[in-house]
Amino acid sequence: MEKDKQERLRSEDWFNPGDPKSAFIHRSWLRNQGYPNDYFNRRPVIGICNTWSELTPCNGHLRDFAEFVKKGVLEAGGVPFEFPVTSMGEILMRPTAMLFRNLASMDTEECIRANPLDGVVLLTGCDKTTPSTVMGACSVDLPTIVVPGGPMLNGKYKGERIGSGTFVWTLKDKIKNEGFTAEDQIEAEICSARSAGHCMTMGTASTMACMVEALGLTLPGAAAIPAVDSRKKVIAQLSGRRIVEMVKEDLKLSKILTREAFENAIKLNAAVGGSTNFIIHLQAIAGRIGVPLHLKEFDTLGSKIPLLVNLMPSGKFLMEDFFDAGGLPVVINQMKEHLHNDALTVNGKPIGENNKKAECYNSEVIAAIDQPFIEEAGIAVLYGNLCEDGAVIKPSAATPELMSHRGKAVVFENIEDCHANIDRPDLDIDENSVIVLKGAGPVGYPGMPEVGNVDLPEKLLKKGIKDMVRISDGRMSGTAFGTVVLHVSPESSIGGVLGLVQTGDYIVLDVPNRKLHLEVEQSELEKRKAAWTPPQPAADRGYTNLYTRTVQQAHLGADFDFLVGKSSSVVKRDAH
Ligand code: FES
Helix, strand or coil, X not given: CCCCCCCCCCCHHHHCCXXXXXXXXXXXXXXXXXXXXHXXXXXXXXXXXXXXXXXXXXXXXXXXXXXXXXXXXXXXXXXXXEEXXXXXXXXXXXXXXXXXXXXXXXXXXXXXXXXXXXXXXXEECCCCXXXXXXXXXXXXXXXXXXXXXXXXXXXXXXXXXXXXXXXXXXXXXXXXXXXXXXXXXHHHHHHCCCCXXXXXXXXXXXXXXXHHHHCCCCCCCCCCCCCXXXXXXXXXXXXXXXXXHHHHHCCCHHHHCCHHHHHHHHHHHHHHCCCCHHHHXXXXXXXXXXXXXXXXXXXXXXXXXXXXXXXXXXXXXXXXXXXXXXXXXXXXXXXXXXXXXCCECCCCCEHHHHHCCCCCCCCXXXXXXXXXXXXXXXXXXXXXXXXXXXXXXXXXXXXXXXXXEEEEEEEXXXXXXXXXXXXXXXXCCCCCCEEEECCCCCCCCCCCCECCCCCCCHXXXXXXXXXXXXXXXXXXXXXXXCCEEEEEECCHHHCCHHHHCCCCCEEXXXXXXXXXXXXXXXXXXXXXXXXXXXXXXXXXCHHHHHHHHHXXXXXXXXXXXXXXXXXXXXXXXXXX
């Protein structure tokens, strides 16, 4: 690659601006940390953007990782400054971590732009911490590299692999049908979280780690390395070294995040069986960097791609197995016929060249392209009168017999209604019914929670029913599975047709023909619409008020309308 020369460092405007008073102010206060003179003498200044928090257990080890990044930055002649940004723990935050993704992205964007940084390393892990920081960094567009925190070691319970998240979705069934006791539950809790790191299924965190590697934003092979593996520290250190070179080459995010990079990410997400949350986050990232990406393209580009990775929730292995089998480089190599192999990555080389020697060490975990686990695995995008702007389903996590289904709707107005009534013995529901959940969209909940894969009714679980068609305007955890239609857009709470469905209406799901249809006459729908009143706003002040007024619908990535795009790294004014 021809290297661009970075003429003058951005940080020099703070530390060597030509005006002695300004230089004094900007350097002097930093000196209270004990930095020697040469730190301020035209050395690339690297921000280490850390999503560490004890309330985000998946990122609990990132404070240590920052030290390895710093080592690398110093070795390469740069100057590191670690700074915190809003962190989001998927499990603890209420009402849902997704409500805060855009807030965290604003925090990241403004922290990067406002400070004397020439390049940035993003330390991420739990689901929302990766997309939020990448979104924010895109809107500034400095040289940026991601160090994914890595998955936990494999969960093991009574000799069996136990996947974080995925196991939880079977708990109700185990308690009802398998005599699973409170003691069993405590043992399983411990067994499914054996080490530092994020969920070790191909849930959303692992999907996001694969996404950033597929986009070219990490050093090769970074995504799958377990959090506690010593090689993760090495990647952190090497990333610290590399970001300094990236600054010298002026290798900005926008040079890597091209249309080709996004297409590669969509295809690789299909090949690894990644989470449906991938869609919403990738679209938000594309919106920030300015690459047009339509929801339909996730289907046209990805749905014919074969599944090459046998990981829960679609398969049986876990991320540690994936790493041992060779990780994402093997998948990239196997997928070379489908990819833009010349897409540039952060190490300055094309993705194809980086991964051309990757070998598979376990074909039970990563399949060869001509012997896939499933022939066509990507995400299907549905349209119809029930979802005029689209809805999504992950066929590899669904029941094949339910992919074409007509059934009577059983409607829940919101998730609380569902929790209160789904197990009622007198509820008129059977295995052919279609469970419809309203009020789970970006505006309605608010924040679009992962509640789309609602638990099946107890009476049907007792009959041995394992799956039913479920439809909602919410999302689903990447660790979950089932015939679950998600991200229905427009959502019920802003007047979408989903909000007009009544119990007893018939719904047709036709995944092969990409259709989702409510069998109700248009005239009747118009009558219902005239009688429909929007729900009260979720909040009359504060961040939630801003969120509900400005969040876009799911088919656009649920970013705030005023955050789409970028504002460059330039800040013209200084208060000193
Ligand atoms: Fe953090 Fe799953 S809860 S990655």
